[in-house]
Amino acid sequence: MKFLDQAKVYIRSGDGGAGSVSFRREKFIEFGGPDGGDGGRGGDVWVEAVDGLNTLIDYRYQQHFKARPGTHGMGRNRTGAKGADVVLKVPVGTQVYEDDNETPICDLTEVGQRYRLASGGNGGFGNQHFKSSTNQAPRRANPGLPGEERWIWLRLKLIADAGLVGLPNAGKSTFLAAVTAAKPKIADYPFTTLHPNLGVVRIDAREFVMADIPGLIEGAHMGVGIGDRFLGHVERTRVLLHLVSAQEEDVAQAYATVRGELAAYGHGLEEKPEVLALSQADLLGEEARAEKLAALSQAAGRKAHLLSAATGEGVQEVLRALMRVVEEARGEEAAAETVDERWQK
DSSP states (O other): OOOOOEEEEEEEOOOOOOOOOOBOOOTTOSOOOBOOOOOOOOOOEEEEEETTOOOOTHHHHOOEEEOOOOOOOBTTTBOOOOOOOEEEEEETTEEEEOTTSOSEEEEEOSTTOEEEEEOOOOOOOOGGGGOOSSOSSOOOOOOOOOOOEEEEEEEEOOOOSEEEEESTTSSHHHHHHHHSSOOOOOOSSTTOOOSOEEEEEEETTEEEEEEEOOOOOTTGGGTOTTOSGGGGGGTTOSEEEEEEETTOSOHHHHHHHHHHHHHHHOTTGGGSOEEEEEEOGGGSOHHHHHHHHHHHHHHHTSOOEEOOTTTOTTHHHHHHHHHHHHHHHHHHHHHHHHHHHHHHO
16 A cells, blocks of 8 residues: 555535425315425535544545535425535544645544534525415525535644654664564665654553654755655654664764754654664674764763664663653653543533
8 A cells, every 4th residue: 555645635515405495285275385395404524533544545546525415305394305424534643734735624633533624505495484474475495505615635644652763774664673563665775765654562561653754864854855744744753763873974963964854844843852872783893883872972962772673782772761751751641631631520
């Protein structure tokens, strides 16, 4: 399945059905009077977050979604049926924006969340509504109101607990493959990863979700390389794992480059908790490893982990460090929800 995290679609709700002009005509009833029914309401357009999806690829092949119009009213006071709704099923983490791709409409972060994007038009009144003391036989009815139509953007931001960031070939995909069941493409050339990957990490009988995104290079916020568009997939994470390859000549500069791109992107990424690791450490000797680890720790202002996904060195320590931050964030969120529930009561 191809990965698609952004799509533009056209939606239109259904028109309301027209009211009916009708008169009761039965044997032995001289003055039946008006009995025209109302038109049915047009169908709505909804968006719903469902389980089992992780891409918007379905919206590449169909971009137009129209709800059904309401049925017209009929005689004998029969109201028309409501038009069928249209439901856009999207992955959890999908955001909906207006046509300008900047004005947010809704953000679906949990399975089952729904939002009505366009309301169907009301059905028109039948002629029974216009009967009065001076007009016993009205011959007028209202047409149904038109539905709403507009273009919208669907933008997917994956929901994960931890996110992997770093330069291309920093070993992010190798690490994800080593600690989860994910099978990302791995090769020895830059930008092997072209779209985000997700995997579930299990450590000490606990679990968290990790996301891997394409590598960043200097100038990514200006569109250099693949750009920084995929950084949106780590906006929701609780912690970042920043990998710096031991093959870099200047590990301090490599670290500063990625941190600079996170700051340029904004959205709070530069303020997220970060676990730092010198990856691919098995490619260096003991002396070189010690030198680069010290240089990286000095540049970051804190201790960096030594890591090798190929040999397993330092993997458990890094995962436990990530798990501690994730559990702390989960505890804070649970406490905040408890306070909200108490206030609501």
